[in-house]
Amino acid sequence: MKRKFLFLAFMTMVAFVLLAACNQEKQEENQPAVLNVKIKTDDHIELNKETEIACLVTYGNEKVTDADEVKFEIWKQGNNQHEMLKAKHEGNGKYVVKKTFTEPGTYSVIAHVTARNMHNMPKTDIAVGQASNMPAEQNHDHDGEEHHDHHSDVTIMLHEQQYHVNEAKELTAHITHDGQPLTNATVRFEVWKENSEKHEFIDAHEQAKGEYKATTTFKDKGVYFVKVHVETNELHDHQVEQITVQ
Numbered sequence: 001m002k003r004k005f006l007f008l009a010f011m012t013m014v015a016f017v018l019l020a021a022c023n024q025e026k027q028e029e030n031q032p033a034v035l036n037v038k039i040k041t042d043d044h045i046e047l048n049k050e051t052e053i054a055c056l057v058t059y060g061n062e063k064v065t066d067a068d069e070v071k072f073e074i075w076k077q078g079n080n081q082h083e084m085l086k087a088k089h090e091g092n093g094k095y096v097v098k099k100t101f102t103e104p105g106t107y108s109v110i111a112h113v114t115a116r117n118m119h120n121m122p123k124t125d126i127a128v129g130q131a132s133n134m135p136a137e138q139n140h141d142h143d144g145e146e147h148h149d150h151h152s153d154v155t156i157m158l159h160e161q162q163y164h165v166n167e168a169k170e171l172t173a174h175i176t177h178d179g180q181p182l183t184n185a186t187v188r189f190e191v192w193k194e195n196s197e198k199h200e201f202i203d204a205h206e207q208a209k210g211e212y213k214a215t216t217t218f219k220d221k222g223v224y225f226v227k228v229h230v231e232t233n234e235l236h237d238h239q240v241e242q243i244t245v246q
Contacts (some may be wrong), residue, residue, distance in 0.1 A: 033060030033074040034174040034181075035118040035157055036208070039111050040094075046197025047103055047129040047143045054096040054121075055087070063093030067115035070095040077106045077125075087111075104129030118174070119241065120157045154182070156228050156239040163245045165221050173204065173212045182230070189214050190227040218245040 040054040052074055070087040073209035101107070110123045140166040159172035175182040186238050187204040204212035218224065227240045 014144060018136065033062075033116075034155070034176055035059050035064070035113065035116055035120045036155055036176065037113045037120045037122050039109060039122055039124045041109065041124070041126060044127045045129075047104060048102060050098050050100045052096055053099055053109060054094055055091075056115065057066045057093045057095060057113055057115060057118050064115050065089060065093060067092070067095065067113055069112070069114045071112045072097050073110040074099065074110060075108055076103065077108060101128040116159070117159050117160050118157050120155060120238065121241070122155065153173055154235060155230075156230060156232065156237065156242075158226060158228060158239075158241040163218060163224075163243055165218055165245055168217045171202070171204070171214050171216060171226065174213060175210050175228075176229055177235070182232070183209050183238050184232070186213070186229075186231040187212040188229045189216070190229060191216060191219060192225055193223065194223040221245050 003092050006229065015130070024117075036058045041058060047081045049106075049196055051072075055072075057067055057070065063185055070089070072085045072087060073082055074085065075082040085097040085099065087097045090096050090192065095113075102131040105128055107126050107128055108123060109126060112121050113119065117162070126203050147214070155174075155176045157174045161169070163169055171191075173187060173189075175185065175187065183206065185206075189204055191202065191204040192199040200216070202214040202216055207213050222245060224243050225240055226243060227238055229238045
């Protein structure tokens, strides 16, 4: 009798373990894939030499070979003139542009990637010529603010959708850190209309692992900017996206 009871207890425990494993697999399957973009370029580039600037685009475990658009925005820090170069796909999710730098200095590079109804725009800084001795830990992002953690491998993606005036819409950001969904972060959406000094801050809530949402209503048509602020105990990062309200 005792042996039968122990056998039943063992089988019950095995059933619970198998059920938990199945639930875990289902949860992982239901996690939305994210668009990940990693810029591939040297930190220091020689003057007057053709240089390859590339990015690797993946969606979950899939290498994206059919992105809707991939462009590199390049400018010298302190210079308002920005150059936008359209990238070519060279296979296996790698998109490339070629550029020759003729002036020394620190340059900023943003990869603008649109694919799978998502948009991702990671940024990095590179030193050209004699600028190789400049400190790498201080840089500025594309909206002019100082930014110290651009090498933290944080990916922030605002889900693309259609926006209409006087219609409540969810703003959805997918956030990863080191390739994994970033959970339990403090996320806020800062929203403002182009040429307006009024900025609205909206607290976002985590709906799934690495997925943060908030609802807002746009009162006027036009171009808006959405800055996604992300904070944890270890990092503080942000990214600006542009949307059009119809």
